[in-house]
Amino acid sequence: MNEGGQDSGRTARSVKRADARRNEKTLLAAAAEVFVTSGVEAPIRDIATKAGVGTATIYRHFPSRADLIVAVYRHQVEALAEAGPDLLATSATPHAALGRWMDLFVDFLVTKLGLAAVLQSDDPCFDPLHSYFLDRLLPVCTQLLDTAAGAGEIRPGQDAYELMRGVASLCAGAGDNPRYDSRRLVALLIAGLRG
Structure with a gap:
């Protein structure tokens, strides 16, 4: 040819x-x-x-359905990971970027596509998903925190893992209770990071 x-x-x-x-x-x-x-x-x-x-x-x-669930989860995590640097580039301040990213993180956690039960299943194909979640999102959250701290907008030394666990805990209480607004509570938490 x-x-x-x-x-x-x-x-x-x-x-x-x-x-x-x-x-x-x-x-x-x-x-x-x-x-x-x-x-x-x-x-x-x-x-x-x-x-x-x-x-x-x-x-x-x-x-298989498991292949689809894993792919959807990874796709959602990737979108969230890619949003961090984009928000830093387009937001008025690093603190605003952090707040907007946390909104996306809350959306992910609250509407986790029904994956909470799947991730706790005995199916070994789901085992790597939690590690994947942390590997992709911890560096993004760390970058957002470090940039905001570097700009003097939040106190330095914030731990991304601790913050993400805290936000996840706030979101876990949401359920169907109309009087519980996890997004408002997370916004208060993010506001409280200011130095």
Whole structure:
């Protein structure tokens, strides 16, 4: 095959890979929405309908429900991890970036896509998810805290793990109680970090 033929073959594969990645992101977004409203045991056909694809397409990307749940969880964690640096670049102050990121973190924790029970299951395929969560999000939270401290907006020496555990504990109490506003409590906590 000539050089031009090889280039067009590589281009076709690149386009196909880009399409596959786009399709996978669409499936993950649809699954996340369905999991929020119906839980992780929602019928695959509901996810397929939401994504505008057939169920075979979902099974081609994610052979089992566990594969889909893990992929959705990782996708949500990645979005949260990527948001930190973006917020630092676009927010008026580092403290504002920290507050906005914590809002996203609260959304993740409160609407954790029905994953709380899954993460406590005996299925070993879910074991690495907690470590993945910490590995991806602790550095982001640390960066936000360090930047805000460096700007003199919060007291230095704040521990990201401790803060994230505290926020998670505040969110755990939310349930369906309309008188319990975890977002308001987290905002008070973040305001209290000011020096």
